[in-house]
Every structure is written in structure tokens, then in C-alpha cells.
Amino acid sequence: MADTTQMLKGILDGCLLSIIKEGEIYGYELAAKLESYGFHSFSEGTIYPLLLRMQKEGLVSTTLRKSTAGPKRKYYSLTEKGEQELEQFIIRWTQLSSSVNNVLNKGCFRNDCC
Amino acid sequence: MADTTQMLKGILDGCLLSIIKEGEIYGYELAAKLESYGFHSFSEGTIYPLLLRMQKEGLVSTTLRKSTAGPKRKYYSLTEKGEQELEQFIIRWTQLSSSVNNVLNKGCFRNDCC
DNA sequence: AGCAGTACCTTGCATTACAAGATATATCTT
DNA sequence: AAGATATATCTTGTAATGCAAGGTACTGCT
Secondary structure: OOOOHHHHOOHHHHHHHHHHHOOOEEHHHHHHHHHHOOOOOOOHHHHHHHHHHHHHOOOEEEEEEOOOOOOOEEEEEEOHHHHHHHHHHHHHHHHHHHHHHHHHOOOOOOOOOO | OOOOHHHHOOHHHHHHHHHHHOOOEEHHHHHHHHHHOOOOOOOHHHHHHHHHHHHHOOOEEEEEEOOOOOOOEEEEEEOHHHHHHHHHHHHHHHHHHHHHHHHHOOOOOOOOOO
């Protein structure tokens, strides 16, 4: 306990999908973008395996392009399957976060009371 | 992917602490309470190991009491350390959920814009 | 005795965030 | 040229944890 790492499990997937949906982006840039959204930066050892898995699952497609400084960049964009997955993630996230907020606020069994 | 189980990791801890803070409660009852808060029910194989760990870490204290029907119940209540842990969990949860919402809503870098 | 319901615990598996390190390329400095 | 620096990707091994499946134990009912 006492750190955020466990809380992230399974959540990062959806966040990556959501960022990629905004437009083609490559891994190194993704790390920076996540930080700008309020996540304390992720090591690349976290992001790249995730991207590879999502590629295997057909959620993202990739294109290699030359870089002005450094090796080739691997640009990711969302497939149709990826968009569907993102929608389902948003549903799950909404349910989860409202459940947690219910507990933390000692809320009621339904949202419409109190 | 495609299920909520990974998203829960590390979040359940805080939820248990929060429920226990409301008053003494035993494991079997906790499972039911979680469901009433909107979580689809947890198997006991999830909850008991977690409670044992939190007991070892000194976050909760336990009292055995006879039951009217069945074996003895193990009632949990929060220690001071547990309350501190809960507070820190709430901070972490708030940060995380706002970060995720930023990403999903394609929000800005700060909360005060848009 | 046998059965159902209550209540707790253990074992083994799959997933995943991450540190640490390996690899490759382009630019700048010495 | 040679080396350093920054960019960019990937691999390996570790620890944490949700959960299915199974086991134990106690009470009351038929």
C-alpha cells in the first residue's frame, strides 16, 4: 500500500486509448502527454509493453516514420475495435468511480437520494 | 482487458477501510455492503486475504464474537493508523480520478479552464 | 444423521506497473 | 573522427492483488 501504483492497474489502458484517439502519436510523446494530464510520469517500461499488447489485440495500428533526431518513431492510431474498447472502458470507469465515491462519501444506495 | 477486475487493484483497500470506519463489521457482511454500494459482489477469496493483510499492517483491529447462526464472527474496526491510511487513500483516489477524467474528457492541463 | 445456511480461510493462477538495462539513430562537441 | 548527449524503442524479472475453487467449522431444521 502507500502508493498509487496498484490503483492504476487496468486504468492506464483506457487512458492511452483516449489519448491516441485525439490523433496519431508515438510512444515517447505519450509519456509526456500523460504527465501533462496530471499523472506523474510513467517509465517507458510501463508504456511500451502496453502498446505492444494493444497492437496485438488489434486496438491500435502503427506506422513507422523517420525522426528529425533519433531512431524511427512508431506512430499509433485507433482502430474501430479500439474505439469500441474505449467506449466500454469509459462505461466501466464511470461505474467504478461512482461506486468508489459512494463508499467514500458514505453515500446512499442510489444516486438520487440525499 | 474487457473486465473490471484489473481496474480494482489497490482501490478495494480504501473502500474496505472506509466502510469499516462507519462502524464495526464482519467480513461476510462487508461483501454484502460492497454490493449495495454498486460493486458487483466480491468473492470471499478477495476480501479475506485483504482483511488479513490490513490486520497484519495494523490498520484494523479485530474482535471475535459468537454468532446466532454459524461460527464466530470476526469484527473489524479501524485503528488510528488505519484512519491515516484512509485519508491518504482518499487523496490518492481524488488525484487519480481527476487525472483520468481529464484524459477522458480531453480536458485541459488545469481544472480552471474550458 | 443428514442437509442447508452462515462464516472464515488457503492455494494457485493471470494480469500488470515498474525498475533496470539493452539497442539504435541523429546531432553536437572536442 | 571519436565521444557524449538526447531521442526513441524494446526486453527481462519482480512484486502486488483480484478471484475461482476448494476446505473448515458451527448452528438449526427435518
